[in-house]
Amino acid sequence: MSTTSVDLHTHSGGHAAAHADDPHHQHHFTTMEQQFDTSKIGMWLFLATEVLLFGGLFVGFGMMQARYPREFVEAHTHLVRWQGALNTVVLLISSFTMVLAVQAAKKGDKAKQVLFLALTILCACIFLVVKYFEYSHKYEEGWLPGRFYSYKGDSIPACHAAPPGEAAAAAPAANAVPCTNGYATFFSFYFMMTGLHGFHILAGIGVLSWILIRAKRGEFSASYYTPVDLVGLYWHLVDLIWIYLFPLYYLIQ
Amino acid sequence: MDHAIAPATRIGDQPRPKKNYLNETKGFWSWAGTVDHKRIGIMYLVGVLVAFLMGGIFALLVRLTLLTPSHKLFGKVLLTAEQYNRVFTLHGAIMVFLFIIPAIPASLGNFVLPLMLGAKDVAFPRLNLFSFYLWLTGALMAITAMVFGAVDTGWTFYTPYSTTTDGPVTLMTLAVFVLGFSSIFTGLNFIATVHKLRAPGMGWFDMPLFIWGIYSTAIIQVLATPVLGITLVLLVLERSFGIGIFDPRIGGDPVLFQHFFWFYSHPAVYIMILPGMAIISELIPTFSQKTIFGYRAIAYSSVSLALVSFIVWGHHMFVAGQSQLATVVFSALTFLVAIPSGVKLYNWLGTMYQGNIKLDTPMLYAISFLVLFAIGGLTGIFLGTLATDVHLTDTYFVVAHFHFVMVGGTVTAFIGGLHYWWPKMTGRMYSEAWGRVGCALWNIGFNMTFLTQFFLGSKGMPRRYYNYLDQFQPLHAFSTVGSWILGLGLFITAAYLLASLRKPMDAPDNPWNGTTLEWKTSSPPITHNFEEQPVLEREPYDYRPVLVAK
Numbered sequence: 001m002s003t004t005s006v007d008l009h010t011h012s013g014g015h016a017a018a019h020a021d022d023p024h025h026q027h028h029f030t031t032m033e034q035q036f037d038t039s040k041i042g043m044w045l046f047l048a049t050e051v052l053l054f055g056g057l058f059v060g061f062g063m064m065q066a067r068y069p070r071e072f073v074e075a076h077t078h079l080v081r082w083q084g085a086l087n088t089v090v091l092l093i094s095s096f097t098m099v100l101a102v103q104a105a106k107k108g109d110k111a112k113q114v115l116f117l118a119l120t121i122l123c124a125c126i127f128l129v130v131k132y133f134e135y136s137h138k139y140e141e142g143w144l145p146g147r148f149y150s151y152k153g154d155s156i157p158a159c160h161a162a163p164p165g166e167a168a169a170a171a172p173a174a175n176a177v178p179c180t181n182g183y184a185t186f187f188s189f190y191f192m193m194t195g196l197h198g199f200h201i202l203a204g205i206g207v208l209s210w211i212l213i214r215a216k217r218g219e220f221s222a223s224y225y226t227p228v229d230l231v232g233l234y235w236h237l238v239d240l241i242w243i244y245l246f247p248l249y250y251l252i253q
Numbered sequence: 254m255d256h257a258i259a260p261a262t263r264i265g266d267q268p269r270p271k272k273n274y275l276n277e278t279k280g281f282w283s284w285a286g287t288v289d290h291k292r293i294g295i296m297y298l299v300g301v302l303v304a305f306l307m308g309g310i311f312a313l314l315v316r317l318t319l320l321t322p323s324h325k326l327f328g329k330v331l332l333t334a335e336q337y338n339r340v341f342t343l344h345g346a347i348m349v350f351l352f353i354i355p356a357i358p359a360s361l362g363n364f365v366l367p368l369m370l371g372a373k374d375v376a377f378p379r380l381n382l383f384s385f386y387l388w389l390t391g392a393l394m395a396i397t398a399m400v401f402g403a404v405d406t407g408w409t410f411y412t413p414y415s416t417t418t419d420g421p422v423t424l425m426t427l428a429v430f431v432l433g434f435s436s437i438f439t440g441l442n443f444i445a446t447v448h449k450l451r452a453p454g455m456g457w458f459d460m461p462l463f464i465w466g467i468y469s470t471a472i473i474q475v476l477a478t479p480v481l482g483i484t485l486v487l488l489v490l491e492r493s494f495g496i497g498i499f500d501p502r503i504g505g506d507p508v509l510f511q512h513f514f515w516f517y518s519h520p521a522v523y524i525m526i527l528p529g530m531a532i533i534s535e536l537i538p539t540f541s542q543k544t545i546f547g548y549r550a551i552a553y554s555s556v557s558l559a560l561v562s563f564i565v566w567g568h569h570m571f572v573a574g575q576s577q578l579a580t581v582v583f584s585a586l587t588f589l590v591a592i593p594s595g596v597k598l599y600n601w602l603g604t605m606y607q608g609n610i611k612l613d614t615p616m617l618y619a620i621s622f623l624v625l626f627a628i629g630g631l632t633g634i635f636l637g638t639l640a641t642d643v644h645l646t647d648t649y650f651v652v653a654h655f656h657f658v659m660v661g662g663t664v665t666a667f668i669g670g671l672h673y674w675w676p677k678m679t680g681r682m683y684s685e686a687w688g689r690v691g692c693a694l695w696n697i698g699f700n701m702t703f704l705t706q707f708f709l710g711s712k713g714m715p716r717r718y719y720n721y722l723d724q725f726q727p728l729h730a731f732s733t734v735g736s737w738i739l740g741l742g743l744f745i746t747a748a749y750l751l752a753s754l755r756k757p758m759d760a761p762d763n764p765w766n767g768t769t770l771e772w773k774t775s776s777p778p779i780t781h782n783f784e785e786q787p788v789l790e791r792e793p794y795d796y797r798p799v800l801v802a803k
Contacts, residue, residue: 027781028373028450038376038449045441049479056483056513060498063509146503147495181497181504188496192487 024224036226043230047237050200054241057196061189061248064182071182076252078143078151079190080134084250087130091239094123102232105215105225113215113228117208120235124205131198138187145191149184190249197245200238207231269758273680273777288378289780293385294364295678300388301360304351309740311344316702316736319729322721334719338405341717345408346425350432351392353663354521357528358474359388359439361670362467364678366443368771368778369461371452371787376445380438387435394428397421407717409518412499412510416491423492426485433478433485436524440474443467452770454789458549461769461793465552466531469559473520473527477563481517484510508574515566523562525659527555529626529666530597533619536669537601538794539767540616541608545794547600554593561589568637572646580639587637594630598623613765614688618669621696625661629654632707647717650710656703668695668746675750676760680777687749694742701735769793 022032029035065072101116142150211227214220220228274291284292318324318332318340325331332340367375375381398404398421406415406422415422447468451460488510490496497503499510538545545551567575567583575583601623610616632654635641645651676682709728714721721729763772768791774783 026378028378034449038445041445041448042377042380042441045444045475049437049441049475052476052479053483056480056487060487060509060513063506064498067506068504145494145496146490185497185504188490188494188498192490192496 022224024226032223036229039226039230040233043233047233050237050241054193054196057189057193058244058248061193064185064189065252068182068185072186073252075143075183075186076249078138078141079250080137081250083130083134084246087127088242088246090123090126090130091242094120094127095236095239097123098232098235102225102228105220105228106222108221110215110218113220114212117212117215121205121208121212124201124208127201128198128205131194138191143187144184145188146184149187151183193245194249197238197241200241204231204235204238207234269680270775270779272779273775274780275680275777277780286382288374288382290363290367290375290378290381291678291778291782293381294360294362296385297355297363297388298360298678300385300392301352301356304347304392305356308344308348308352309743311340311347313736313740315341315344316733318719319721320733321730322723322726324719335405337719338717339403342405342407343399343403346395346404346429349408349521349525350429351395353525353659354432354436355388355439356667357532357663357670358443358467358470358524359384359435361532361667361674362443362528363439365674365771366464366467367446367450368677368774368782369464369769370446370450371455371770371783371789372446372450373781373783375442376450377442381442384435384438384442387431387438391428391430391432391435394424394431398425398428409514410485410488410510411514412488412491412505412507413501415488416500423489426488430482430485433482436474437478440471440478443471444475447471452787452789458552459789459792460552462534462545462548462551462555463531463769465555466527466534469555470524470527470531472556472559473524473562477517477520477524480513481521484513484517487513508570511570511573512566512575515569516563519566519569520559520562522659523558525663527558529622529663530555532666532670532673533601533622534597535767535769536615536619536673537604538608538796539673539765540611540613540619541605542611542766542796543604543608543794544792544796545600546603546606547596548794550596551600554596558590558593561586561593565590568642571639571642584637584639584642588634590637591630591634598627598630613672614683614685614692615669615673615765617689617692618665618672618695621692622662622665622669625657625665625699628704629657629661632657645710647715648710649706649714649716652716653703653706653710656706661699661703665695671750673765674771675753676764677771677776677778679754680758680760681753681756682760682764683753684749687745691742691746691749694738694745698735698737698739698742702732702739703735705732705735766796768795 024035025032026035029038097116097119101113101120104110104112104116138144142148142152144150208231211220211231214227274289284296287293314332315337317326318337320326323330324337363375363381367373401424402420404420404422404425406418406425410422410426415426447460447464487496487498491499491505495503497505499505499507501507534545534551565583565587567579568587571580571584632650636645636651636654672683672688705728709725709732710716712725712728714725714728758777760776762774762776764776765772770783770787770789771778773787
């Protein structure tokens with residue numbers, strides 16, 4: 001017991017000897033497999049937190065839709081369905097190219113890795129370009145969140161949403177934004193949820209570019225492709241969330 | 254049996270290694286940039302104790318203001334009503350978000366968890382350091398929010414008040430958002446560590462019960478905290494853009510905020526209490542020198558408390574306008590909480606029964622926990638019952654219940670755990686005699702302060718109020734005097750613990766004759782925790798002497 005900590009490295013060598021050369025092997029894991037499995041658990045847990053983060057917004061949307069069913073249905077007609085559908089297809093393709101990139105990384109095929117990662121990034125960029133056109137159209141028409149909502153063409157002019165007592169109690173402020181409650185709320189959620197999702201796409205482009213550079217350097221092989229695998233998981237989740245957002249906003253009845 | 258773990262070493266059995274995690278490297282950056290879970294644990298410990306001190310000073314200030322109905326001390330008004338609102342908000346927010354939530358998992362848990370598992374570190378050491386800096390950032394943001402005009406919403410940020418009041422509510426909520434992510438990453442790290450880094454031979458049911466408690470906590474941290482995050486984002490957006498979700502003037506629903514908030518914050522109180530229970534599950538068998546009674550029952554009760562915590566949030570809103578049906582359902586579900594809590598209490602008592610009980614300071618705190626937590630838990634039943642809750646809602650009864658569970662429960666366990674692992678963390682023994690004095694004052698002061706508040710509450714004294722009727726003054730004064738004794742006890746505790754740091758290292762590797770793996774390494778441990786990878790060969794809590802040879 002009087003010897004120092006150096007002993008420890010030599011001890012763990014029993015399992016780690018096979019990977020002694022691998023610079024990615026961290027000292028507190030016995031084997032590379034253990035390290036890979038641990039990273040994967042970490043990523044799945046992170047994805048669980050993402051689901052719950054969006055889950056809060058989905059619940060909020062549901063509550064408000066139940067409160068303003070008519071306004072929500074009318075407001076959703078302002079969204080352009082084919083643009084949403086186009087983006088859905090684009091993201092599905094990107095998921096497919098991502099799978100191919102992970103496969104290529106597992107085989108250590110550098111050229112294919114780079115190609116498929118680049119294609120995935122391209123799809124992500126197309127998604128954002130379409131989103132840009134959607135957002136700027138909404139902005140011009142005044143279909144904006146909350147108190148910035150300035151569109152005048154809605155079919156229901158009278159403010160029927162707030163219960164009579166409340167409306168009277170909060171008279172001055174209620175007069176300022178009288179008739180747009182449900183509509184503005186719809187667009188509040190539209191911008192929050194697609195915005196948060198768009199932010200995740202941006203972050204996705206960031207991490208995809210990072211592993212693209214590392215793939216170019218030839219860092220990934222059959223024994224170490226953890227980052228590609230984890231980014232893949234993340235990217236699939238981002239796609240999956242859009243698969244729920246699309247019908248929620250573009251296809252409600 | 255020749256490989257069986259040797260019986261506990263008493264003082265001075267083995268030569269102390271020259272190098273340990275404290276002196277292996279030196280200088281500021283060797284700490285600020287460390288990825289060693291033990292050093293990160295110590296940094297967290299310093300951080301949460303500073304927060305505890307600040308929150309404690311605000312608490313004393315609140316009590317002092319309530320000493321007399323005129324709020325005057327030596328002829329001067331101590332705090333105006335506005336200042337009072339801010340001070341109790343600071344007390345609540347600091348204690349909840351900066352102290353209790355990270356206190357046990359991030360400080361003691363960080364230090365002990367990998368050692369107990371026989372691992373060299375947590376699964377993601379860099380993420381661990383990152384979550385410490387997130388905590389620090391959040392703490393600094395919160396303190397900034399206080400300096401630039403304090404927040405007066407209470408720690409619950411209820412709408413519509415929080416969306417309309419002045420002051421840096423936005424900064425404060427963003428601080429809590431950042432703190433939440435710190436908590437998420439700590440939980441995520443611990444789950445992965447428990448799953449993948451257990452010592453060879455350690456199955457799930459060979460883990461110390463402390464690990465089970467921290468693991469259950471981590472599940473809640475990971476699953477509940479994101480919802481708080483999005484809720485706070487919605488609150489900030491409502492304040493700045495009027496998105497129309499919580500503000501009734503623009504078509505929102507303020508009760509929806511309460512649903513969102515308590516969906517996190519009810520599980521969050523289990524983030525606070527489960528680690529306390531986890532510590533008690535270590536202290537009781539060690540200081541009774543007897544195998545834990547009902548190991549599996551305690552392990553399962555931790556996990557089931559974590560799960561039940563997600564379906565009872567509505568009991569915070571019995572009078573907030575949710576439907577009658579929901580109220581009845583939430584009330585019924587709330588009673589479920591009593592089952593795993595009771596299972597734990599009886600198993601701890603069963604462990605002590607016919608044990609060889611040693612009343613060292615950690616055990617004194619453990620026994621205090623049993624009494625205080627029992628009172629806290631039983632008064633929770635009053636509040637979960639609809640008929641009594643309508644009378645008791647928003648009175649001092651709730652304040653007293655909450656403090657009995659959180660302070661009498663969690664903080665008592667935290668201090669007990671701090672004493673228990675102090676020799677392991679610092680390599681030094683503290684003064685046992687002063688430890689007992691501190692624990693006695695803690696108990697006297699705590700009960701004077703908070704038992705009193707049950708009476709105040711049941712007589713109708715509303716919580717958070719600045720003014721009160723003259724008839725409540727004797728009880729308020731009694732409670733305030735209790736807070737001074739409580740403060741004195743903590744001051745003495747801090748003094749003798751700090752004084753012990755000036756001594757040379759004198760702690761044996763295993764001062765309490767514990768059986769879990771952290772006692773198998775030196776005090777303080779070497780940087781890589783163990784000289785050799787420990788292998789688990791006996792069940793935890795097996796205190797029978799080892800038969801040396803067959």
